[in-house]
Amino acid sequence: MNKNIGIAKIVIAIDGPAASGKSTTAKLLAKKLGYIYIDTGAMYRAFTLKVLSENLLEQLLGDESRLRQFVEHTDVRLTDTQVWLDGRDVTEQIRSNEVSKLVSKISALKAVREKLSAIQKKLGEAKGVVMDGRDIGTAIFPNAELKIYMMASARERAKRRYAELKAKNADIDVSLDALEAEIKQRDEEDMNRAVSPLRKADDAVVLDTSSLTIEEQVERIYRLALEKINS
Numbered sequence: 001m002n003k004n005i006g007i008a009k010i011v012i013a014i015d016g017p018a019a020s021g022k023s024t025t026a027k028l029l030a031k032k033l034g035y036i037y038i039d040t041g042a043m044y045r046a047f048t049l050k051v052l053s054e055n056l057l058e059q060l061l062g063d064e065s066r067l068r069q070f071v072e073h074t075d076v077r078l079t080d081t082q083v084w085l086d087g088r089d090v091t092e093q094i095r096s097n098e099v100s101k102l103v104s105k106i107s108a109l110k111a112v113r114e115k116l117s118a119i120q121k122k123l124g125e126a127k128g129v130v131m132d133g134r135d136i137g138t139a140i141f142p143n144a145e146l147k148i149y150m151m152a153s154a155r156e157r158a159k160r161r162y163a164e165l166k167a168k169n170a171d172i173d174v175s176l177d178a179l180e181a182e183i184k185q186r187d188e189e190d191m192n193r194a195v196s197p198l199r200k201a202d203d204a205v206v207l208d209t210s211s212l213t214i215e216e217q218v219e220r221i222y223r224l225a226l227e228k229i230n231s
């Protein structure tokens, strides 16, 4: 480990489309650097899980004051390896495909974004963080010392997500083609929403991971991080 890491702490922002490998990479990178990892997608997923399980979608989309009330009364927290929704551990549940299909609609809501953005900015205040999401380099930490935009072909991303879902539940009824279509649809929604859409920050380094292993991805960003830390 680099001897200077304990001295200089930077913010590393990793953005990119669905299933591009951000979370896995960011988690390993944070460990290697002794930094905190913040999965902002998990926060939007937790909100979405609540909307789904309480069957609130119709009500919330049509009623701004009801939405504000809902947001105010929803508590989302991240601990080291877990995601908490109103005091319950929802770490596993938020990864379901039902949540993935709805999350872009919920994350496009201004009231939801305002609440989660404020939490994320606070979490990164002390630096020494790797934060991944869609708008980290553009809206949450526009001054982050290192910004990465991770991408891969939609087919490759669908294959990865398929393997992930199958590994968790071999009987799951999902096809690769359907997953690819869902991923494209989610990117479309994330890139075209009014508030903080997904886009590459002008000063982000693009990393195409289509033919990289996780270890290679981590190593590349790690080297870039060391350059920034030591500069």
Ligand code: CDP
Pocket (backbone or CB within 6 Å): 017, 018, 019, 020, 023, 040, 041, 042, 044, 045, 100, 103, 104, 105, 107, 108, 132, 133, 134, 135, 136, 186, 190
């Ligand atoms: O892991 P995966 O790529 O499937 O997605 P995620 O990082 O868990 O994010 C899930 C969804 O949350 C995204 O599709 C976005 O709609 C939303 N999101 C966002 O709007 N802004 C962020 N900073 C992070 C996620």
